[in-house]
Amino acid sequence: MRTFTFLGPNSASLSVNMDSSTTMANGVIVPTWNFEDANGNGFNEDRFAPSPVIECVEGQQVNVTLTSMRAHSIHFHGLDVDQDNDGVGSTSGYVAQSPTGGNLGRVDGYTNLGSPFTYTFVAPHAGTYMYHCHIDTVLHIEQGMYGTVIVRPPNGSINEAWTGGPTFEREHIWHLHTFDSTWHSEDISSATTNRYRPDYFMLNGSDGANAITDTTCAIEADAGTNVLVRVNNVGYQPALVELGGISFQIIASDGRPLPSALNVTQMLIAAGERYDILFTIPIGFDGLATISYKDIRNRNTLGTVQTKIKDTSDLIFTNGFE
């Protein structure tokens, strides 16, 4: 069971919203930029950033169309697409002008601003991938221009990680990301964005008290439910992931199965990495998963975000513990 909305399979049309925002738990409204679907939604219908989930099926042709009045692109991170569809200004030819009029990349008969550009590729191995803008990347990613691509196995199954792989009953995506709110008044990267000092620490665009109960983050299910969490570090900080002491399996990373699953109680994930983790809701569990965002240099914790993990069954009672 998905806990998020998605576009696809195998096709999506995106545009860019540069007037979106995220309301933080402390009431502050941080301006954001995000890719959005035809209905103006980002990740889920109730938020802008992160951007919408795109689903596709292993082995099938995928078409993703981007329409933008400003210089943006899509890089399909980890999908190993060919050079023309890689979304990089300097190598893929996509581009246009910067807000100040200078070229951000060469224009080789590719898109003009406002004209749709369709990226095409064949979906590779089933797994978890990322997409993000690759124009003035340091700023555009930080503003919220990222999302998840899920590649389903060739049979399209939504409860099997890959052909013959582990199965699951409930599926979450955790986008790990932070904001340095001072960057959100900038239009182009420059010496004003030369040091990144995040002040909001999020899961799927929620922080603080909001994240604890956010239904895209919180995992509330009956004991025994097999849960897959696609952990996607779209931010810049390394992060430690803990599930309140629950032991979990790391089954895949960067869209590839591990040679054998790792059993752990905590996991470090760096910028740009993805890990697929699997666990079973323990009987009577009611606790908090914690994501600790680490300093890029000394690994001190800069900030945390937590979300609920809870057994919603009454097993603890029916088993006679009370």
Next chain:
Amino acid sequence: MKNNINKNSEFSVTRRNILKAGVASSALFSLAGLTVFSPRANAATVIYNFVAETYTKTLVDGSTTIDAWRFRDTDGNTGPGDLLASIIAQEGDTIIINLTNNLDTDIKFDIPGVLEGQPSLSTGSSTTFNFNAPSAGSYLFRENIVEEYSQALGLMGPMVIMPNNGTQSLYAGGPTFDQQYTLLINDFDDRMNADVASGVSYNLDNFEPNYYFVNGLSYPDTSTDPDTKVSMLLGEDVAIRFINGGLLTHSMHFHGYHVRVVSRNRIPETDIIDKDTVVINPGECVDIILPVVQVGKFPLHTHYIPAVTFNGAYVNPVGGALLILEAS
């Protein structure tokens, strides 16, 4: 004097010609010894003459300068990239390093896992290190009288040890490769360099870099240096030795390819091996194999994206720790 390992030997260049037919010939002669190594049948004594010194580095924009520290090979061996000291030998060799300290501070030469706990070398003096080549793999040499302090100023370099079984492989019995590249990553905080140059020490707690390098180069210089731009042929297995000489956790993302993580600090990786984004912790040496499965030009860069910038500005026209993979 170094015997048998002259990087400009005809043999090396000939081999490179075979590997990279079609590459502009002018590039061949600037290839560093780390990129091209011809296995030897017999062990050798490999001698390096290094000085530790200050210098003024002109950054990729051509105008910004920064005062930094470096090791320099006084025999004129350079590379990869803008690095002026590097070591390559094979198992069984004896390595001799004659080091002169031309800095105005004491130093301690250190090769983690190989040459640790050496006495300090006072300013203006010289010493000799004589040791057996360690097991095959990638190493970082550095100054560490105060842990990480000199690395933050650039005082480090790469060391590559090849197996002595005559193969181009990461270790005896390990993965073989058609080409190898060594990519040393580091970062400068210009406030620290300025303080140190004016005789004021800098608190590393305040270290927040704003200039970022691969082999001492920033983009786009990384995409023209023949030892830093990764030029590949379809079907090849290319070895890349990442050495994080800086202080930040980098996660190197490959566009276009998944790679196989072979080892971390010479210890084979068995758990998480098939990646498009490879974490390189500070001080860590990570060897990977890139199977060239498609042609094209693709960036390779840290996904700590602030480190792809030049003082905050993203690659327009200059940047940071980003280089180009080009497969034909």
